[in-house]
Amino acid sequence: MxxxxxxxxxxxxxxxxxxxxxxxxxxAATFDxxxxxxxxxxxxxxxxxxxxxxxxxxxxxxxxxxxxDGYDVEKLYVERESLDARGLSEADLLVPVxxxxxxxxxxxxxxxxxxxxx
Amino acid sequence: MLHIVxxxxxxxxxxxxxxxxxxxxxxxxxTEDAVYAATQAxxxxxxxxTAATRMKVYALLPDLEARGVASKLAAGITGVDYAGFVxxxxxxxxxxxxx
Numbered sequence: 001m002x003x004x005x006x007x008x009x010x011x012x013x014x015x016x017x018x019x020x021x022x023x024x025x026x027x028a029a030t031f032d033x034x035x036x037x038x039x040x041x042x043x044x045x046x047x048x049x050x051x052x053x054x055x056x057x058x059x060x061x062x063x064x065x066x067x068x069d070g071y072d073v074e075k076l077y078v079e080r081e082s083l084d085a086r087g088l089s090e091a092d093l094l095v096p097v098x099x100x101x102x103x104x105x106x107x108x109x110x111x112x113x114x115x116x117x118x
Numbered sequence: 119m120l121h122i123v124x125x126x127x128x129x130x131x132x133x134x135x136x137x138x139x140x141x142x143x144x145x146x147x148x149t150e151d152a153v154y155a156a157t158q159a160x161x162x163x164x165x166x167x168t169a170a171t172r173m174k175v176y177a178l179l180p181d182l183e184a185r186g187v188a189s190k191l192a193a194g195i196t197g198v199d200y201a202g203f204v205x206x207x208x209x210x211x212x213x214x215x216x217x
């Protein structure tokens with residue numbers, strides 16, 4: 001089993017990156033790999049509560065983050081600096097995460113077999 | 119003149135360039151990922167709070183709702199729907215999209 005890390009750095013809906021990442025995460029989970037997700041920079045916006053995409057005619061994929069534990073994807077990490085820079089806190093997020101500082105995040109990244117960036 | 123910005127203030131310099139070159143009395147409409155700039159948490163840092171004192175600032179409601187920030191709109195910013203977007207374009211003699 002390899003350690004796969006998915007690094008998410010883009011806000012949802014404005015680009016396709018966030019949704020594409022989620023698709024690949026689910027595929028990796030199907031192959032029984034050790035999967036973790038990291039949310040950095042604007043990627044933290046992917047996890048904001050209360051998303052309602054009805055009026056923009058796009059799929060609201062944010063509930064999928066809550067379903068990840070059903071696929072044994074339980075490691076979600078959010079960088080504290082990225083939350084702080086946007087005036088956000090853990091309470092604004094729709095799923096339980098582990099909040100890490102930059103240096104802890106760097107260490108986690110360095111120990112992966114594969115890092116995929118979105 | 120109407121200025122339109124659609125990029126996140128944290129990942130692009132589009133908003134900063136717009137604010138540098140937009141004249142007082144102009145209008146600014148934030149759409150797509152630019153709407154994060156209009157939230158209470160970001161309005162000071164992104165310069166939107168200051169901009170709102172010298173120009174009319176709007177944010178597209180469908181994009182605020184999609185991103186879960188419609189209830190966090192900063193003071194002095196007006197939410198508009200798609201019909202409001204069309205009205206803004208029609209009301210101003212010209213417009214610029216800061217891509």
